[in-house]
Amino acid sequence: MRNEKRIAMTDNQQALHDSRLKATKDNPWPYDEVKVVPSRYYGRWLSALVIAALIALVADSMITNENFGWATVGKYLFSPTILSGLLTTSWLTLVIMLLAIVLGVLLAVMRLSSNPLLAGFSRSWIWFFRGTPVLVQLIFWYNLAALYPTVNIAIPGVFSLWHGSMNDLITPWTAAILGLGLNESAYMAEIIRAGIASVDEGQQEAARALGMRKGQYLKRVTLPQAVPFIIPPTGNQVIGMLKTTSLVSVISLSDLLYSAQAIYSRTYENIPLLIVTCIWYLVATTLLSAVQTRIEKHYSKGRGR
Template sequence: MPDGPAPIEAIPLRRPGRWVAAAVVLVLFALFVYGAATNEAYQWDTYFSYLLDTRVAAGVWKTIQLTVLAMVIAVILGVVLAVMRLSPNPVLKATSWIYLWVFRGTPVYVQLVFWGLFPSIYKQLDLGIPFVHQFVHIEIQGLSAAFLFAVIGLALNEAAYMAEIVRAGINSVNEGQTEASVALGMTWSQTMRRTVLPQAMRVIIPPTGNELIGMLKTTSLVAAVPYTLDLYGRVRDISGANFQPIPLLLVAATWYLVITSILMIGQYYLERYYSKGASRKLTARQLRALAAAQGKPVVDIDADRDATPDTEGRERK
């Protein structure tokens, strides 16, 4: 008498459409690469000569600085605006709503042009007691701060979008968490800071990563300030001197792709970190801790899984 049922002879389902689609895609890709490599209009010799140029590298560094500084300010201000929007205080709620209405309702390019004209609108900035005494006088018209105005313009625009992302993350947290915090005696601000925001990060991180990548590409608009020391500004100046815009645009596109790829890798690990505990499946470490807490013998989960018998009654090695 056999020890167990006979193994099932499974025949995989054939899918010829996949192979046909893959072949078509590979052929089209090969044709595109061959056409781009043999097309003299791309001027690949100029592309490789400027790819690691010191001026382009300096522009890449300025672009990274613009992206990081503007995004940090936008995230902090976005959290403040989101908390104001959810606050029971009607003044704070109305202020946040008006801010979002203005900065989301106007194009970022128009806002950057405004910040470029800021020294013409406000020639002098006075800080002190209104109508009584001013302690500090800042001459804005003679101030060369295009980089500062570019960061401010990008950050204020992005903060409006980050506020909505943070608000959506806060609303995704179960109301029971807030009620439990209040029952423990926490204030509204403590509840937001210690209970709600840490749990909302799992929802906030993915769209924030997309906004960071979008901010990187939006830095190409800071010429409206005007600020021309970023990556796109440097490439545009070089192409204006040698009259070869196509290879220089390819250089800029390559560097944008490199930085974007690095940001996507960082986003992946951040999402994986904040998604811990989102799954109902317990990890091996959690199973061992649960067994130890219940006084049961702690076994090697991975080794026990490897020793699970298969359909033929043999151990998996």
């Protein structure tokens, strides 16, 4: 069999050599007649030209239209009032997301628990906070004193830890953190639950076979493997929360939007101040997106694409 294969290969090589010898200028090598023609993407170029034309028209309109007030934008872009509002927005986003993530982990674990009471409580929490508008929840917390004018934190018959007015306890800051944090915890609970569910059940069985308790394999086995699946949607939630904090302006908390409103309520330059607000939101979301990308790359090391 090996000799026959060698003879066949030799015959093929001889035929190829003979065909090359017969090739002349009038009778070129057959494969030289094949011409490679690049593909024409007329639709791609046409759409690119249309988009470029639209961008040029919009840019020209924004530059030449004096109503945009670019001089006013430059004047207030680094205004102390605006920067103070930006700091408030950033701080709110950080505190709210930390609260939401902690509560989300607890709710996700409770949702996956075999205890029907814990699972039912988690489902009810998620159902309520996802089913009602976040703005309504925010206003509700801000007006909680209408239901409970005073609050008494105490052990009945033993001692009183704190007693005072609900208005002293529920400030605009407290209402913002509770209203947005509790609402966001419901969404984070579902994200974390989905991440935990993405880990193969065999991992849990192996951990139990090694004698690990439920809390141990959740901390050492399940969560480390679920984190790469949890980070991308969590990053999106952080960016979304940065913009959602603009709702706190309705309870007179001096975030970025409220600070801009405070300025243009005096100067009546609405559009330039709103442009300033948009610029800072874009800067903040761009930075958060870059941080999210770095974190995703860190946790995706060693994983196949």
